[in-house]
Amino acid sequence: MPDLTQGAVIVTGGSRGIGASISVELARIGLHVACVSRSGELPDAGSLDAEAQKRLAALRCDITDAASVATAFAQVPALFGKPIVGLVNNAGIHLQGPSASFPIADFERVMQTNASSVLLASQVAYPYLREAGSALIVNIGSFYDKLGVRGNAAYCASKAAVGAISRCLAVEWARDGIQVVNIAPGYIETDLNRGELNEGALQAFLKKRIPVGGPGQSDDIGHLAAMLFRLPGRFLTGETLYVDGGQGMAL
Numbered sequence: 001m002p003d004l005t006q007g008a009v010i011v012t013g014g015s016r017g018i019g020a021s022i023s024v025e026l027a028r029i030g031l032h033v034a035c036v037s038r039s040g041e042l043p044d045a046g047s048l049d050a051e052a053q054k055r056l057a058a059l060r061c062d063i064t065d066a067a068s069v070a071t072a073f074a075q076v077p078a079l080f081g082k083p084i085v086g087l088v089n090n091a092g093i094h095l096q097g098p099s100a101s102f103p104i105a106d107f108e109r110v111m112q113t114n115a116s117s118v119l120l121a122s123q124v125a126y127p128y129l130r131e132a133g134s135a136l137i138v139n140i141g142s143f144y145d146k147l148g149v150r151g152n153a154a155y156c157a158s159k160a161a162v163g164a165i166s167r168c169l170a171v172e173w174a175r176d177g178i179q180v181v182n183i184a185p186g187y188i189e190t191d192l193n194r195g196e197l198n199e200g201a202l203q204a205f206l207k208k209r210i211p212v213g214g215p216g217q218s219d220d221i222g223h224l225a226a227m228l229f230r231l232p233g234r235f236l237t238g239e240t241l242y243v244d245g246g247q248g249m250a251l
Contacts, residue, residue, distance in 0.1 A: 004136060004229050005030035007085030008076050012063050012121055015041040017190040018140060019090040021222035024048060026088075027055040029226050032080040036061045036072055037091070044191075055080075063091045063117040069124045077128070084128035086229060089118040090140040092158075096151040107154045114158035118165050130176045134234070138225050139166050141184040141240060143248040159184070163240050170238030179237040181228055186244025187215035211246035 009026055013019040014035030020043030023035045028048060032055045035043055040060030045053045057079055061072035076084055092114040095106050118139055129135035142159040149156055166182035173180065187206055189197050197203065197215055207214050220243060228236075242248055 004085045004134065006082070007132065008032040008034060008080045008082040009086030009088060009229070010034045010036055010073060010076060010084065010121075010125065011088040011090055012036045012061075012117070013091030014088075015039055015043050015058065017192045018185065018188060018218045018221050019088070020044060020191070021218035022088055022090060022138075022140075022225045023056060023222075025219070025222035025226040026086075026229060027052045029230060031055065031086070031229060032082050033057070034059055034072075034076045034079065036063065038062060063121060064112050066120060066124070069121055073121075073124050073128070083132045084125060085132045085134070086136045086138070087121060087125045087129065088138045088140070088225060089121055089162075091117060092140070094155050096155060098151055099153045102151075102153060107157075110154035110158050111161070114155070115161035115165065118162055122165075122169055126173070126176075126178075129178050130173075132177070134177045135179070136229060137166075137169065137178060137180045138228055139180070139182045140221070141166070141182045143184050143186045143242050143244040145184055145240070146248065166240065167238045174234075174237060177234070179234055181236060181238075182240040183221060183224060184240050184242045184244070185216065185221055186210070186242070186247045188218055188221060188243075189215045190218045209247060209250070210244070211250050214245075216243060216245055 011023045014023040015037040023033045027033045035058045042058045059072045062068040141162040144156045145159040170180035
């Protein structure tokens, strides 16, 4: 099996939060990483050495717009002089509210950003990944995909859809040498939610509710993504890997 760490990977929503940690960890293991986001900003890469930092590049893109995605992705091979061997579908939003009154427009916005964009980005990346001969798509779902969470009909539905899309693409594209794995995080502390997770009531709840004693860190997801790109063999595909400190299965 070819060494995927010698190629290029696209990370959507790669400038902040979980996406930033994934981008940094992939660059650390040798991949050239195109961090795609609305802002077009690079993630904080202070933990990387100078050579690894050179393997990061930022591209501005609206992940819900087909033309924007196609334009951004087409720049990647020439940007690095490397084939595209991976895609990480991480971009997403979280809107919540009572199901009885949640605006359908907001529901559709969540579905478009969290789920439709996964299929869109994968479709655009598909010719590049197929040409590479061996490639990996990592989707970022959520452990909410199997839960009923008050006020979160849109988010739960969108992340359940990510799991379903992952399974379908894995089956359809396996013969093209493309693996698809869905990572489903639980509560993860990032630069985007650190203040909220460390508030008294929620902090106490998570400490009690999560078997390992509290939320995970964005690096937990970054390290797992990097491990998947270094994993030899092609037999792991179509699966959802829950990274939630045991919360989703605990009584």
